[in-house]
Each structure stands twice: as C-alpha cells, then as structure tokens.
Amino acid sequence: MMSLKGKMQDFKILRGEGDEAGLKDFSIELDEGMVVLDCVHRIQHEQQPDMAVRWNCKAGKCGSCSAEINGRPRLMCMTRMSDVVAETPEGKPIEIRPMKAFPHVKDLVTDVSWNYEVAQRIKPINGPEEMNWEFNQMEADRVQQFRECIECFLCVNTCHVLRDHALFDDFAGPRNLVRLAQYEMHPLDIEDRVPEIKKEFGIEYCNITRCCTEVCPAGIQITDDAIIQLKERVVDRYYDPLQRIWRTITRQKVRY
Amino acid sequence: MTEEYKKYEYDVIVIGAGGAGLRAAIESARTGAKTAIITKSLLGKAHTVMAEGGCAAALQNADPRDGWKVHFHDTMKGSKWLADWRMAEFHAKEAPDRVRELEQWGAVFDRTPQNTINQRNFGGHTFPRLAHVGDATGLELIRTLQERGIHEGIDIFMEYTVRHLLKEGDRVTGCVAYTRVDGDFHAFSAKSIVLATGGITRCWSVCSGSWEYTGDGHALALWSGAELRDMEFVQFHPTGMVWPPSVRGILVTEGVRGEGGRLTNSEGERFMFNYVPEMFAGDHAETIEESDQWVEEVVSGKLATVRRPPELLTRDVVAKAINSEVKAGRGSPHGGAFLNISHRGEEAILKKLPSMHHQFKELAGVDISKEPMEVGPTAHYVMGGVRVNAETQESNVPGLYACGEVASGLHGANRLGGNSLSDLITFGKRAGEYAAKRAKDLAQPTIDEAQVQSAIEVMLAPLQRTEGENPGKIYDEMRDMMQAKVGIIRTKEEMEEAMEDLKSFDERQATCFPGTSRKYNSGWHQALDLKNMVDISTAATLAALTREESRGGHTRDDFPGEIEEWGKILNIIYMEDGVIKVRQEPVEEMREDLKGAIKEVKAMIAERAAEQEGSEK
Numbered sequence A: 001m002m003s004l005k006g007k008m009q010d011f012k013i014l015r016g017e018g019d020e021a022g023l024k025d026f027s028i029e030l031d032e033g034m035v036v037l038d039c040v041h042r043i044q045h046e047q048q049p050d051m052a053v054r055w056n057c058k059a060g061k062c063g064s065c066s067a068e069i070n071g072r073p074r075l076m077c078m079t080r081m082s083d084v085v086a087e088t089p090e091g092k093p094i095e096i097r098p099m100k101a102f103p104h105v106k107d108l109v110t111d112v113s114w115n116y117e118v119a120q121r122i123k124p125i126n127g128p129e130e131m132n133w134e135f136n137q138m139e140a141d142r143v144q145q146f147r148e149c150i151e152c153f154l155c156v157n158t159c160h161v162l163r164d165h166a167l168f169d170d171f172a173g174p175r176n177l178v179r180l181a182q183y184e185m186h187p188l189d190i191e192d193r194v195p196e197i198k199k200e201f202g203i204e205y206c207n208i209t210r211c212c213t214e215v216c217p218a219g220i221q222i223t224d225d226a227i228i229q230l231k232e233r234v235v236d237r238y239y240d241p242l243q244r245i246w247r248t249i250t251r252q253k254v255r256y
Numbered sequence B: 001m002t003e004e005y006k007k008y009e010y011d012v013i014v015i016g017a018g019g020a021g022l023r024a025a026i027e028s029a030r031t032g033a034k035t036a037i038i039t040k041s042l043l044g045k046a047h048t049v050m051a052e053g054g055c056a057a058a059l060q061n062a063d064p065r066d067g068w069k070v071h072f073h074d075t076m077k078g079s080k081w082l083a084d085w086r087m088a089e090f091h092a093k094e095a096p097d098r099v100r101e102l103e104q105w106g107a108v109f110d111r112t113p114q115n116t117i118n119q120r121n122f123g124g125h126t127f128p129r130l131a132h133v134g135d136a137t138g139l140e141l142i143r144t145l146q147e148r149g150i151h152e153g154i155d156i157f158m159e160y161t162v163r164h165l166l167k168e169g170d171r172v173t174g175c176v177a178y179t180r181v182d183g184d185f186h187a188f189s190a191k192s193i194v195l196a197t198g199g200i201t202r203c204w205s206v207c208s209g210s211w212e213y214t215g216d217g218h219a220l221a222l223w224s225g226a227e228l229r230d231m232e233f234v235q236f237h238p239t240g241m242v243w244p245p246s247v248r249g250i251l252v253t254e255g256v257r258g259e260g261g262r263l264t265n266s267e268g269e270r271f272m273f274n275y276v277p278e279m280f281a282g283d284h285a286e287t288i289e290e291s292d293q294w295v296e297e298v299v300s301g302k303l304a305t306v307r308r309p310p311e312l313l314t315r316d317v318v319a320k321a322i323n324s325e326v327k328a329g330r331g332s333p334h335g336g337a338f339l340n341i342s343h344r345g346e347e348a349i350l351k352k353l354p355s356m357h358h359q360f361k362e363l364a365g366v367d368i369s370k371e372p373m374e375v376g377p378t379a380h381y382v383m384g385g386v387r388v389n390a391e392t393q394e395s396n397v398p399g400l401y402a403c404g405e406v407a408s409g410l411h412g413a414n415r416l417g418g419n420s421l422s423d424l425i426t427f428g429k430r431a432g433e434y435a436a437k438r439a440k441d442l443a444q445p446t447i448d449e450a451q452v453q454s455a456i457e458v459m460l461a462p463l464q465r466t467e468g469e470n471p472g473k474i475y476d477e478m479r480d481m482m483q484a485k486v487g488i489i490r491t492k493e494e495m496e497e498a499m500e501d502l503k504s505f506d507e508r509q510a511t512c513f514p515g516t517s518r519k520y521n522s523g524w525h526q527a528l529d530l531k532n533m534v535d536i537s538t539a540a541t542l543a544a545l546t547r548e549e550s551r552g553g554h555t556r557d558d559f560p561g562e563i564e565e566w567g568k569i570l571n572i573i574y575m576e577d578g579v580i581k582v583r584q585e586p587v588e589e590m591r592e593d594l595k596g597a598i599k600e601v602k603a604m605i606a607e608r609a610a611e612q613e614g615s616e617k
C-alpha cells in the first residue's frame, strides 16, 4: 500500500441543509492506511463537531456510511484513501456528497425511511409449523447470498428508476427485490408473492441495466440472481398459459 | 423557560434494537402489549449486526454427545464459577429452541450433511456448538428479528437517544429522549421499560465497538437506582486488527481459530502450548500433531477423537498470552502476534471466512489465504451490567428490565464466544414476556412535567454555553487514559490514578462546548455521552480496584492468580446521593441437582482425556 502519511489533502464536502446546502472546502493531513470515513471523522473532530455523518461498524458490515465519493456511490469505511487519492487528478479535491436519490437531511445524512416502509409491505416467511426445518446446503446457498445484504441502499441510490424518475410509489427498488427473492427462493416457504411482485412492487420497471449490481458492496448478483429470477416467475405466471391452468386445477404455486 | 416536547403512551418501551431489544419487543407485542422500540441508530445497524462467529446452543446436530448439561458446565467453568447459575441453566436449556425459532422466522443457517443447522467449534465449548452463517451470524440474527419484528405491530423510533428515565417513587414510569436528526425532545410514559442498549467498550481506545457503545443503559440504570454487578470484568478479545492505525481494534473472529488458525510469535513458535493454565490442563492438545489431527477431523465433519488446539483456550487466556509475547519482545512488527489460516486453502477460506478475507484485503491489503494476519487484544465485551432476576430479567427497580449485553449474570468473570447471541434471544424473550406481564395490571403512568423539563435542561446545557473544550478531545483523552490505566493488566497505583483522572474528566465534560446547533450535531451527542462514560468508567474502575485477585476478564499485576475467597464474592455497584459505591455480596450456593450435572460432565471430560492419553502411548 502506498504510504500517505503527512500528505495534505483537500476535500469538498456537502455541508448544510435545505437550500443552504453546498460544497465546502476542507483540508487535513493524512495518516497511513486511512479510509475515507477516517478523513470525515478527522474533519469532524478537529474542525467541525456538528458535521452529520452516519457510521457504526467501520468494517463494511452495517451499511450505515454510504456516500458518493468522487461521484461514485460507495461505503466510506471500505474506501481506502490510497485508492481515492490515486483516482483523483493531482491537486484536485476529493468530493464527498450524500446519496442523491433520497431526501437530504443534513450534510452527509439522508432520509432512507422509504426502504423500511417498502419492507413492511412484503409478506414474511411462511413455512412449516414444526421446528427443526430440513434443507441442504445447496438449497441454503441460493438464499444465503441475498441475506448478505447490509442495507446500505447504494443500489437503490443508483437505480435510474428511482434516482432519475423518482418512481418510489410504483417500484420496490433493488434492495427490496433482493428481499423478495430471498423469501421466494427459500426452500420451505409456501407464501405466494408473485402478484404483488408484478403489480405493487413493479418489477417490470427494471430494465436490467445492472447498475445496482455494480455498486453492491456485498457483491450480491442483484440483477442476475434476484431480479431476473423474479421476472421469470412473473412471466411464467402471467404469460404462460400452461402454468395458469396448472394453478387453477391444483390451486398450488409451482415449486422450483 | 419551558421546552416543547411530544408525549407518547405505551405498555412496554424497549430501549435498543439489537438482538436483545428486538427479541424482547417481539415477545412483548405478541402477548398484545402496546410496544415501542427506541434506538440510537437505524434499524438493523445495532452492534449485533457485527457479530461474526456464531450463536451457541446445544442443538446436538454436529455432535450428539452435547446437551444442556455440557453447555451449562462450559458456561459456568468459562465464567470462573461466578455466573448466576440460574441464568446459565435457563440459557443452556432454552437456547436451542430460540435458535430453531429463528429458523422458522427465516434465518438460513449453514447446514450439516444431514440437512440440519450446522455448528462450529469455539473456545471453551466442549463440543461444536455454534450455529452460524459463514462469519456473518450477527447479520443473520438481526435481520431475521428485524423482518419478524416489523410485522408484529411494534412502533419503532429510529435515531432517538434516551437520556433519562422517569420515575414515580421507586418504580420507573417512562423515559425522555432527543432525536439525533432535529434535536427535538420526546417523553414516553411506559408501564415497563426494557433496557437493551448493549455495552460500554468505547470507554477504551482500542475496542471492537462502535460509537453506540458508550454505556448508556448501564448509566441510565445506575442513575435510576438499579444495581450493577461484575463491572470489573471486561473481555479483551485476543484477536483484533492491529494495523493500519485507523482499523486498530476491529475484530478478527474467533472463527478463524475455530477453523484451525494458528498463533505464532516473531520466532515462528506456536506459543499457546506454553500458556495452558492448570484449570484447563489435559483438556487441550499437547503437540502440534494432535492439534492438526483435531482440525483435520473437525473440518471434514467427523467427531473429534483427539483434543483441541490450545489456540481455542478461553479468550482471557489467549489475550494475556499475546500480551506477554509482545512484552517479551516476540511480537509482530506492529505489536501483535501472527494468526495464520492460509494452510486451509483459498476455497475453504472464502466459504467459511468470507468477511474476514474481505476485511483484511480491503482494509490492510493482506490476503489471508496466502499470508498471516497480525492480531492483538481489543476491548470487546463487558460481562458486567444491570443485576437482574434470572427468571424475569427485572432489576431491583420495579418496572425496569434489562437483557443482552447491558444485563449481567450469565457470563460471570468471562464470557464464552457465541454465548452472547444466544444470551440475547434467550433473555430477550424472557424480558419481553415479563415486562408485558407486569404491564397488564398497571394503569398508564402520567408524565411528570417537572422531571421532563429538568431532563431537557441537562440535555440543552452544552448548547447554551458560549465557549469550552471540544467534546471530542475529552472523549479521546478519556479513552486513552482508560486504555493505559484500566486495561488488560491492572495495578492499584494506576487505578487510583484513574479514579482521580475520572474526577477531572467529569469536571471537564460539564464545561465542554459542541457548538449551538441542535440538528444532527454529533458533537452535542458526544458531549452528552461523556457523562455516561465517566460514570461507567468509574464503576468499572472501582470494582476492579476492589477485587484483589486475577480472574477471567480482570487481571491484576499486583495480585496474580485466583484467590479462593474471591471466587465466592460479587462486587455490586450502586449510586447513593450521586456517589458511585461498591459493596460485596456472597455468591449463592448452587442447587444440588446442578452440582450433580457439573460432576457428570466433568467425569465425561476426564474419561475422554484418559482415553486420549491411553491412545497416545
């Protein structure tokens, strides 16, 4: 790792709230091995005690510290300064902004409550009454990937359906589609969520741009493994006549 | 001047949305009580999300020889016999069902070849016992409870910080909170309050905890007349990251050693073989070959026929061993020891320890599938906390309950890894159940205006100053002081100095100035946390100064070794006229049938050790 100890570094960070929010200049001395969050903390500690920033684990596990660093949505605690300094043109400041898709609160903090509201509308797991569920590791593997989500909401922030078109009332967003996939592909779940995946959660708004997958710090294959799978279920249900007949006769959902 | 505030009424208020708080709220709401959760951060971000290794429960999936008696024995022994045996009994018996229940609520644990929940080995557990999901078990636990909780009709107040408990006579009747976002005030009337605020490890500068771990619940309890116990026992986890400086203290899961990780010093020596304490003599492998055989058997899913590596001794033992090696000049370049798992190969590491692999790669530029990690002790967990009734989790203050890390009793002088997550769900459920039960027969308390206004006055004080020190500076200096003077190895002189230092920190915190803004002002929040930290550090130091022996998470340089009498004594911390005090109470004699259970397990373990000796000859 390149040593940055002693280097003076300039930043532009979004400060303030409402109409008064704007980029402000800061400068600090760097230490070895710092991540972006360390720099924000140093500024907060030494210069601006009332600067608002969310963080908890400092290890990429809680998904609190999402921001846009030099225009790229990332976790501040997992973004090494050596990388950011290398990508920033010499003499230029590093720019840190809050996530753009969500209502701004103050400084680097945004209001992400919409994600929680959508989650509330998703039907929970519905499996056998008896304890000691049995399924194998291969079945677990399919779902475990989705459960690695740390709810950083970077994917939601990046998705053009929400970021550019603000279809918050019609589309559940990639994070909650991952949650739906996690339930739908659970080996013992018997709930049927396909109708709402189509209507209420608006899966058809997703046009598979894969931008969400690119920014996911947990490395979840959001588009290919979650969304496309759910899309296929919707297609099978609503556009495949054989399955429609099967369902009418048996009143059962097709197991995969 | 009176401040505006909003009022609410609930049967049960749970403070904290970690594993313990969520489990308590779910139980309370299920019985029909009107329940709310108040949390300092967003839902799903509490400390529980960081837990890595697993959740201990004698499910008997990975090894049928396990059972509640063995888990009970291991917990009591790990606690150096200071745990509340009633809690240890409930815990050992109930944890398996609490884990199975999580599975029904959507948790997807790693599987055995028989399609059941898999279990891994951890220090101090006789058999593989930890249900886990790779090395992200806490995430699984909190997400499962969160996803269940939002469908139980619980009201959730996110980014609200409780700073005061309301009282009427000797019982609690509610609480007062400020919002982090706006700095607005809110008063809650509640028939029962459950504290589930987690720990205090931010009081030390090298720690695995987040900004939330400022001991709020410990302080709220103390201020409102509740007793704390075991505050001298702080677990320094042996393996925190040591480099680069900005990540110092971040945890390296014990799962690395459970999966066969080897500790070596700068001379390449597997030094743990030299540190097996008498109490554990005979329980652990004596040669590198025996260690390697154990790892081989265990990772291939067989029942172990030999003894485990000494790297899996309890945390206090391993932490002190690393400390001694560094002091003797045999440390790694940045003052730790080497921990190597690369012999397991890249594929196994990516499957079993993915987040450790990621963490080291991203934060330290180290590929753990090829190179060793550098690790050293980090303040990790506080065994001490609110003294509660084992069955109901109620404190000595009527209506005030506590569960999870803020409560005490289950872990005595030392907690076994994995016994916290199981603690959260076992006693979270109990706390929620009994808090709701109590609420059934009570009228809604009225909110006492005067108490609320004086609480608000205290909260606004820092903002009304015009000058003063930056709270962040006091915060840093206090943590450095605790690290230096009340750390892993303690002496009377240093702790007496610490008590004096804490007095001056107390004076300084009362005059600090974080600016005047009430909107998301982290400096203001920190200024308010300082008072908790001073009082809780004082409680920990006072208890540590009093206990003149070394036991579990409390090591005195001037009193090395355990002293038998102290093995029967608890330090109880309480507040009287604003002064923090300590008194001693005897440990209650264990029930006869439980003594029998311990004997039975001891005999079984001795038999295994004897068989082992025999087969080696």
Ligand SMILES: Cc1cc2nc3c(=O)[nH]c(=O)nc-3n(C[C@H](O)[C@H](O)[C@H](O)COP(=O)(O)OP(=O)(O)OC[C@H]3O[C@@H](n4cnc5c(N)ncnc54)[C@H](O)[C@@H]3O)c2cc1C
Residues within 6 Å of the ligand: B015, B016, B017, B018, B019, B020, B021, B038, B039, B040, B041, B046, B047, B048, B049, B050, B051, B052, B053, B054, B055, B056, B137, B138, B160, B161, B162, B163, B196, B197, B198, B199, B208, B209, B212, B216, B217, B251, B380, B381, B403, B404, B405, B406, B417, B418, B419, B420, B421, B422, B424
């Ligand atoms: C890195 C790491 C790894 C670990 N690994 C394991 C493991 O593998 N196995 C194991 O058993 N244990 C492990 N532990 C320990 C275990 O994770 C914790 O002890 C446990 O999660 C604590 O849970 P809790 O519910 O008591 O509190 P937390 O999860 O810490 O939750 C506390 C809650 O209280 C809220 N709160 C605090 N103060 C206030 C206030 N004043 N007002 C309002 N809300 C407040 C917080 O916002 C938070 O929601 C680990 C700990 C760490 C740090």
Ligand code: SF4
Residues within 6 Å of the ligand: A158, A159, A160, A161, A173, A174, A205, A206, A207, A208, A209, A210, A211, A212, A213, A223, A227
């Ligand atoms: S793949 Fe779909 S959900 Fe993901 S960013 Fe593109 S449109 Fe949005």
Ligand code: SF4
Residues within 6 Å of the ligand: A063, A148, A149, A150, A151, A152, A153, A154, A155, A156, A174, A175, A178, A212, A215, A216, A217, A218, A219, A220, A222
């Ligand atoms: S799916 Fe990935 S990007 Fe989206 S919230 Fe989860 S962890 Fe973040």
Ligand code: FES
Residues within 6 Å of the ligand: A054, A055, A056, A057, A058, A059, A060, A061, A062, A063, A064, A065, A066, A075, A076, A077, A078
């Ligand atoms: S602080 Fe937890 S993910 Fe960055």
